[in-house]
Amino acid sequence: MGLVKLLLNFYVNSSIHVAVAVYSLVRITESYFQLPYNENLDYFIFYGTITGYNFIKYAGVAKFYHRSLTKSMRSIQVFSLFCFCLLVYYGFKLSTNTLFIFIPFGLLTVVYVVPFLGGFQKNLRRVSYLKIFLVAFVWSGVTTTIPMIVGEHQQGYSLVLLFVQRMLFILVLILPFEIRDMQLDFKNLKTLPQKIGVEKTKKVGFVLLLFSLTMEFLITTSFSNKNIYLIICFILLLFLMRASQSQSKFYSSFWVESLPILWWILILIF
Numbered sequence: 564m565g566l567v568k569l570l571l572n573f574y575v576n577s578s579i580h581v582a583v584a585v586y587s588l589v590r591i592t593e594s595y596f597q598l599p600y601n602e603n604l605d606y607f608i609f610y611g612t613i614t615g616y617n618f619i620k621y622a623g624v625a626k627f628y629h630r631s632l633t634k635s636m637r638s639i640q641v642f643s644l645f646c647f648c649l650l651v652y653y654g655f656k657l658s659t660n661t662l663f664i665f666i667p668f669g670l671l672t673v674v675y676v677v678p679f680l681g682g683f684q685k686n687l688r689r690v691s692y693l694k695i696f697l698v699a700f701v702w703s704g705v706t707t708t709i710p711m712i713v714g715e716h717q718q719g720y721s722l723v724l725l726f727v728q729r730m731l732f733i734l735v736l737i738l739p740f741e742i743r744d745m746q747l748d749f750k751n752l753k754t755l756p757q758k759i760g761v762e763k764t765k766k767v768g769f770v771l772l773l774f775s776l777t778m779e780f781l782i783t784t785s786f787s788n789k790n791i792y793l794i795i796c797f798i799l800l801l802f803l804m805r806a807s808q809s810q811s812k813f814y815s816s817f818w819v820e821s822l823p824i825l826w827w828i829l830i831l832i833f
């Protein structure tokens with residue numbers, strides 16, 4: 564059990580799990596619109612997610628405590644470097660035009676962490692109300708807009724609908740994390756739970772999920788896809804309603820974040 568727990572901790576803390584979730588959302592987009600499987604693009608996104616998330620989570624820690632990092636932190640640093648090398652490898656296999664599409668999302672990731680506001684004392688992460696929307700925007704763009712543009716799918720109505728739906732889904736997916744962290748986040752962040760409370764946050768999540776589910780009927784004609792998304796939304800709603808500040812360690816970071824993976828698996832099966 565000790566080894567299993569150690570591996571699970573590394574799997575979650577090194578951002579492999581969140582990267583698999585993002586990768587799953589990309590594959591879902593490809594499945595919905597019959598886009599050709601693009602190994603180089605998909606793995607570039609996968610390793611980019613690991614590199615980006617670990618940069619966001621551990622850049623500050625490594626800067627101030629580099630001499631006293633724990634063994635697990637050093638392992639994550641080495642792993643992140645390995646993933647960055649693979650990111651570069653797959654990046655060289657992509658066209659220049661494709662890489663240019665990633666630039667806005669890459670820049671948002673950097674300024675999310677690196678202070679550039681208020682005399683270089685403040686980053687986008689600390690701007691009131693912005694954090695959750697920024698994360699949802701980047702996730703949605705990377706998992707919908709980029710695959711559809713690179714896959715040369717006819718853009719327009721379908722892309723806008725999918726982007727908005729995916730953003731609503733991600734916003735609700737983030738809410739259990741926001742509830743968990745409401746006492747740890749800076750008060751001036753004014754996160755949704757801090758501003759309106761946990762119960763009202765859950766009600767907002769329910770409404771957003773309802774809109775997202777309604778949009779599914781405009782996005783796809785597949786009866787199977789609609790039923791699967793209904794199941795995923797129902798499970799996400801249960802997770803949201805049960806979310807609390809005292810939730811278990813892996814409640815959000817593993818179970819909630821597993822939903823995109825489950826969604827993709829169900830599409831593969833049915």
